[in-house]
Amino acid sequence: MVDSFMFTFLSLLIFFNQLVHSSSNLATDSKEELQFPEPIPGADFAKEISKGLHVIDFFSPYCPHCKHLEPVWKKTWEKFETEYGNLNLTFSRVDCVASGDLCNAESIEYYPTIRLYGPEGAIKNYPSDNKRTVESFIEFAKKEALNPNNYAEADLRSLSVKLSDNEIINLLAGKGDKPYLVSFWPTKTMDNTDAYGEFVDCAQCTPFKRVWKILSNSLLASEIKTGHVNCVDSPILCKELGFEKLVPLDNGSREREPRVILIIPNKQSNNLFVFPNNDFELDTKVYEDFALRLTHNNIAPDISKGDILKIMQRDIDFGNSNKVNINDQKIHLVFSYDPKTVVPEDFDVLEHLIEPLQALPNVHLYKVNESIVDVTKIGYNNMYSIIQNNDKEAQPLTLNENSLVLNSITQMPTFFIFREGDTTSQIFPGYSTTETRDPKLIMSWVKLFAKPLYSEMTPSNFRNFMKLDSDVFSTIVLLIANSSDPTFIKSSLTYLKNMKVAGYEYEHERLEEMYENIIRERTEKKEYIQHLRDTKSKPDKIVDATLLDVDHVNNLRLSLAYYDIGKYDETMSWMRTPILKEPLGTGKIIIIDRTDGRVFQFDSSGNLIDCESPSSLRDVLLSVSLPDKTSVVTPEYVSMVVKIDRTTKKTLFTPTHKIYLCVVVLCVLISTRLKKIYRKYKTRKSYMNKRDTVGLLGKEQFQD
Incomplete structure (x- = not known):
């Protein structure tokens, strides 16, 4: 019995001993696993x-x-x-x-x-x-x-070629056979960008070597060659191109970065494009876009009516299908001309658009040798089909032919803007040859309308959203989307489509409003001229009234946007308004009036605005921007309060700052005035002192 007890006791003792050792080993292993590693030798x-x-x-x-x-x-x-x-x-x-x-x-x-x-x-x-x-x-x-x-492929090797001064000069003279993307480096030892390079004061040079290696391979499929120049070996060339910071190595600059240019072949002018220095990136996509779009827009390839219609009918997705990626929606700027009447000078404007278009994301230039106003009409008819097919509550709507004609007034040649996924389009309002050949005027129009169908709003670009084009795009319709998983993506796409349908229904009413306003102004002008004639006014007054222009105002447009809570803060803390008290779910809508900072989150019934019904959203949009077009009461709103980040470089003056500024300016003005008065006093006193002296005949005595 005792032996049995002792055996059991020893067994338990051994077991607990093993358990303790095991626990100790586990703790030790765990400690080793979480031990902060030593620096890599x-x-x-x-x-x-x-x-x-x-x-x-x-x-x-x-x-x-x-x-x-x-x-x-x-x-x-x-x-x-x-x-x-x-x-x-x-x-x-x-x-x-x-x-x-x-x-x-x-x-x-x-x-x-x-x-x-x-x-x-x-x-x-x-x-x-x-x-x-x-x-x-x-x-x-x-x-x-x-x-x-x-994760670069192990077998990937740089295809970039070291270029001499003479080779660059020949390329700039138009003697190249392919576009050439060339990088400039602050070194003299790098024959190949895979090889060792001695870089002084260039923290970005070593990481950029990998970027350049990938670019040299990825651009090959687009027949764009890559080369590189060592600026210490070619100092004069680099200085002439404006890259003096890259030479010499000991110039003390701590802001050195590789520079990149694109040289277009078969041209002796307007063939050199410099990648902006302040846009330096280590992302290959940025440089691919720079090279590919410049090469494309330099050619301005032909496009057909059928291709344009396909562009307008494309579906937008969050990048998980073969549809257009929502982050890569292309803008197509189409130059339309009549081959029977066009002259070489009409094409010159295209040369002046190549570089400024590069500053606008995803804008691609094309040309077509016929009028495409009929494509615009087909697009608007498709808009009405989309409304009828996706909103069963919508009333039957038809295209107002007179309104379309009014908005299509232009002369050939002219420009059109088409967006992927959008059946509506924009026509450049050029009424004379002078206007259609003016690059600045054309670019101001392009900048206004070259925006994707759905723009992404982020905490960093919200301030720009509030500043841009408020005179034309007065209202932001902001959808809360979520791309974090397939279920949310599917529902977000449905809400995007509903928002577009509601936007189309609003666009119908807006076009009607614009047309009615113009007809009313024309009628008033006609009646005023008739009144002047009936009252036998002076002929010059009647002529002046006849020459008065009726402005074709085309404002109160919507800007469709989305905010992805799968990527950013779902509380939207960067937009401080009293109504945003809790995170919003997918499919909810915020309406922002850019003109006066009004923010709408609830409809007139007190419910959160959403995208479940296009008709309901349309009614809210009309009540906010075109209240005369709906019986729905304008909902309550709050005023926008923008949270100013401390890192923001530009800040607006507060009322207190303005008061201080006025006081400072006033003090400066008073000080300046006092100085002038004092100088006059000193001059006068000096003059009187000189007069108050005894001359040869003595001081003059004044007597009664």
Whole structure:
């Protein structure tokens, strides 16, 4: 019995001993797993980065900023390893004192430098305007870990060719056979962009080498060649092109970045385009767009009526299908001309549009050798078909032919704007040859209407939304969308379509209103002239009245927009209004009147405005912008309050600032006036002192 008891006791003792050891081992293993790793030695650097993506902190142990960052970096590493360990990304460090040769080879100019690396090398620097907090680091890492562009193919090699001064000069002389995208670097040692390059004061040069390698391969399919120039070897050329910061290496500039140009072949003028210096990016898509759109718009290829109709009928999606990606909606600017009457001077304006069009996203230039006003009519008829097919509550609507003719008044040649997914179009109101050959006038019109059917509103561009084109696009219709998963995407697409249908129904009423206003003004003008004749007014007064223009006002338009709560803050805290007390769900609508800052979230019944019924949304839109066109009461609203970010460079004067400014100006004016009075007094006194002296005959005595 005792033996049995002792055996049981020993068994339990052994079991608990093993359990304790096991727990101790687990704790030790766990500790080891979460142990903050040591900096990567220079000798192991290439091996380490070959294992995936790395966000690397290049630091110096003597740098105060580095010491301040170290605990933040450690917390970031722990949180990321715990919560996002399945992503192929690691937070690492490199000690630039212990691994000085490595940091020199990687062109580390300052501490700490935080940079993203992939198996092929440096990808990009951590954005300088991002905060250095745990949350910001993790947000950056998640975004980059899910970006497929960060995983370059191992066999990819740069196809960029080193170009000499003479080769660049020949290209600029129009002797090239293909478009050439050329990069300029502050170095003299780089024969190939895959090879080692010694960069001084150019923190972006090393990451940009990878971008250039990808570009040299991706642009090949579009028959665009790539080359590079070492500015230390070609200082005169680089200075002539305005890239003097890239030479010499010791000019003390700490703002050096590679520069990029595109040279168009077979042209001796207007063939050089410089990528804007303030738009420098490490995103290949930016440079692809720069090269591809400039090449396309330089050619301005022909387009047919059938192609235009297909463009207008395309479906928009969030990028998860073969439909048009909502983030890549193209704008088609079409130059329409009659081959029987056109002259070479009519085409000259196209040359002057190439560069300014590059500043407008996704605008592509085409030409067609016939009138396409009939395409506009077909598009509007399709608009009415869309209304009838998607809104069973809508009343039968038909196209007002007179209204269409009124809005189609122009002369050949002229310009049209067509948007993907939009059956309506815009016609340039050119009534003379002078207008249709004026690039500035045409561009002002293009800037006004070259916007996608659905514009994305974000916390960063909201202020611009409120400033742009309020005279014409007076109202923003903002849909709350969600692209975070397929279910939300499907419902968001339905709401987008409903918003478009409601917008089309509103557009019908708006066109009717514009037409009625013009007819009324014409009638009033006619009656006024007749009144002058009946009262036997002076002939010159009658002539002046006859010459008065009836303005074709075409305002009160809608701007359709969406805010993606799958990507941004669902509370919309950046837009502070009393009605936004809680997050809005997918399908809800906010209406913003740009002209006076009114914000509508509820309809006249007190319900949240939504996109479930196009007719209901149309009635709310009419009550806000065209109240005479509906019996629906205008809902209650609040005034917009824009939250001003401290990082905003431009801020408006507050009333207090204006008072201070007025006081300062007044003080300056008074001070200036007092100085003038004092100078006059001194001059007068000096003059009187000179007069008040005793001459040869003595001082004059005045007697009674």
